[in-house]
Amino acid sequence: MDPLVKYYSAPSVPACTPDPGLNDMILSILSLTMSDTHALSTLAERIWHHHYDGIISLEQIDYMLAQRYHPLLIQQQILNQDIWWRKLVLDEMMIGFSCCIRTGKPDELKIDKLYIHCDYQRKGYGMLLVADAVETMRENNLRSLVLTVNKRNHTAISAYQRYGFEITGDSIVDIGGGFIMNDYLMTMTDFTRWRK
Numbered sequence: 001m002d003p004l005v006k007y008y009s010a011p012s013v014p015a016c017t018p019d020p021g022l023n024d025m026i027l028s029i030l031s032l033t034m035s036d037t038h039a040l041s042t043l044a045e046r047i048w049h050h051h052y053d054g055i056i057s058l059e060q061i062d063y064m065l066a067q068r069y070h071p072l073l074i075q076q077q078i079l080n081q082d083i084w085w086r087k088l089v090l091d092e093m094m095i096g097f098s099c100c101i102r103t104g105k106p107d108e109l110k111i112d113k114l115y116i117h118c119d120y121q122r123k124g125y126g127m128l129l130v131a132d133a134v135e136t137m138r139e140n141n142l143r144s145l146v147l148t149v150n151k152r153n154h155t156a157i158s159a160y161q162r163y164g165f166e167i168t169g170d171s172i173v174d175i176g177g178g179f180i181m182n183d184y185l186m187t188m189t190d191f192t193r194w195r196k
């Protein structure tokens with residue numbers, strides 16, 4: 001896989017709040033490499049503890065981090081052709097990431113993870129990772145883009161609606177350890193923004 005996916009220059013980031021000092025910075029979306037997995041795991045831990053506090057219990061946060069973000073697990077996933085891990089790098093610093101997976105349904109891609117560091121949210125960076133997911137979907141001749149989101153994660157739900165997703169169902173899953181993920185299923189129904 002080509003490790004270099006895209007380079008963006010910060011001034012053209014959509015919906016970017018003008019930020020003095022950002023102009024000379026280089027923003028890139030790159031495929032995650034084996035050597036990134038520890039840094040990604042640490043970044044996920046920071047974002048999850050900050051963001052999910054008050055949405056799910058601390059015990060569930062730690063349980064889900066251990067279940068999903070162990071560096072060895074991510075390394076195995078990098079080798080899987082049906083999983084696409086990306087890192088969002090601002091200059092030399094990883095500030096976000098996404099992971100898309102082909103689901104069991106024909107033609108369907110799921111954004112399984114989408115996270116931006118709390119200091120960098122609402123600058124259009126999440127939108128860039130969604131644009132990348134739409135491109136992955138198209139490049140692999142898939143036609144449908146879905147995700148699940150915690151029903152209490154209101155800011156993420158607003159962001160997804162802004163990107164063209166709609167709530168299309170419930171996703172309530174027993175993830176073991178006595179924990180349940182009580183999510184909405186969202187499906188991208190409006191591709192207008194993502195015209196080629």
Ligand SMILES: CC(C)(COP(=O)(O)OP(=O)(O)OC[C@H]1O[C@@H](n2cnc3c(N)ncnc32)[C@H](O)[C@@H]1OP(=O)(O)O)[C@@H](O)C(=O)NCCC(=O)NCCS
Nearest residue numbers: 114115116121122123124125126127149155156158159162
């Ligand atoms: C959800 C997330 C990926 C969105 O990425 P982002 O870079 O912050 O969002 P964008 O700048 O692309 O924002 C797009 C739109 O989403 C909505 N939005 C984003 N953050 C919001 C917030 N805190 N409050 C209300 N609306 C918000 C807005 O409509 C925004 O458009 P606008 O700024 O033009 O009004 C990011 O905020 C994040 O990582 N959040 C914490 C972790 C999380 O919940 N991840 C999703 C797990 S399913």
